[in-house]
Amino acid sequence: MEIPYTIETRPDTGLTSPKLGVWLFLASEVMLFGALFSSYVLLRTGAESWPEQSSIVNIPLATLNTAILISSSVTMVMSWASLKMHDFSKFKLYMGLTFLCGLGFLVVKAFEYGEKITHHLYPSTNNFIGIYFLLTGLHGLHVVGGMVVNGYMWGPGAKMWKTEPEKFTNRVEVSGLYWHFVDLVWIFLFPVLYLL
Amino acid sequence: MAHSADDIRSHVRVYISVFVALLVFTLITVAVSYLDLPIAPAVILALLVATIKGSLVALFFMHLKGEKAFVVYSLALTAFFFMLLFALPMWTEGDHIIGTRPNAWSAGTELPQTPEHSPAPAH
Numbered sequence: 400m401e402i403p404y405t406i407e408t409r410p411d412t413g414l415t416s417p418k419l420g421v422w423l424f425l426a427s428e429v430m431l432f433g434a435l436f437s438s439y440v441l442l443r444t445g446a447e448s449w450p451e452q453s454s455i456v457n458i459p460l461a462t463l464n465t466a467i468l469i470s471s472s473v474t475m476v477m478s479w480a481s482l483k484m485h486d487f488s489k490f491k492l493y494m495g496l497t498f499l500c501g502l503g504f505l506v507v508k509a510f511e512y513g514e515k516i517t518h519h520l521y522p523s524t525n526n527f528i529g530i531y532f533l534l535t536g537l538h539g540l541h542v543v544g545g546m547v548v549n550g551y552m553w554g555p556g557a558k559m560w561k562t563e564p565e566k567f568t569n570r571v572e573v574s575g576l577y578w579h580f581v582d583l584v585w586i587f588l589f590p591v592l593y594l595l
Numbered sequence: 596m597a598h599s600a601d602d603i604r605s606h607v608r609v610y611i612s613v614f615v616a617l618l619v620f621t622l623i624t625v626a627v628s629y630l631d632l633p634i635a636p637a638v639i640l641a642l643l644v645a646t647i648k649g650s651l652v653a654l655f656f657m658h659l660k661g662e663k664a665f666v667v668y669s670l671a672l673t674a675f676f677f678m679l680l681f682a683l684p685m686w687t688e689g690d691h692i693i694g695t696r697p698n699a700w701s702a703g704t705e706l707p708q709t710p711e712h713s714p715a716p717a718h
Binding site for chain 2: 413429465586587595
């Protein structure tokens with residue numbers, strides 16, 4: 400059975416079904432991360448003492464990761480723009496770069512985690528380290544999820560461009576919505592966990 | 596949101612400008628953190644810059660600027676509940692809010708060991 404409204408928009412919402420679905424999913428994600436941010440605020444305001452965060456985390460590595468994720472957001476939107484301009488080879492280039500940026504982010508994150516483990520800083524060490532691993536770990540899982548989708552769009556999923564280019568372009572657009580959201584979450588995680 | 600190829604070409608320059616702005620704001624956030632401001636202005640400034648950066652991503656990369664009303668209303672409802680999620684615990688923990696007692700917002704500080712703060716004796 401063909402899924403309705405994947406190319407044309409629904410008359411009532413003015414949106415395609417995948418786009419509406421992804422926006423509603425992202426709304427639920429806002430509440431998920433919101434609950435964890437709220438927990439962080441409660442833990443910190445309720446604590447009698449709190450470690451100096453900047454002496455535990457690695458600010459240069461996190462700044463590098465911020466630049467990587469911001470760059471990946473640009474390459475993601477450029478991959479969609481390339482499809483809109485009917486330039487499939489540029490799409491492949493930009494989507495490939497987006498995937499590599501995701502990989503780069505995870506590699507930097509792995510170094511960061513390795514540093515913590517080397518210094519015997521585990522989630523059980525204190526509340527800050529606990530919520531640091533929880534928030535960055537959950538965000539990292541979202542990066543992995545986005546990379547799976549982006550990798551599919553770059554590889555096997557790209558065959559659709561030949562048969563249904565408009566539908567494929569819409570798929571890339573909604574994948575981009577998710578990827579930009581992952582970037583957006585990091586934009587708030589970065590100052591909260593690393594700089595304050 | 597419908598886009599023609601010509602629209603997209605004009606948008607590409609906007610994407611690049613937003614990218615540069617995001618990098619500049621990132622550097623500002625990091626630079627400000629090295630100023631060792633008191634915690635209240637540091638929190639406000641960091642969250643303000645993060646909100647500006649987040650808005651740029653949502654408005655331009657996610658095309659929220661010019662998106663259909665249905666999406667905007669759904670997100671407005673989400674934003675309301677997001678604020679509520681923060682407001683309820685803050686009300687219940689009102690006496691712990693920044694500046695009302697020497698607490699953990701002054702990071703790296705330990706409270707003096709008065710009897711009420713001393714660890715309970717081991718049994």
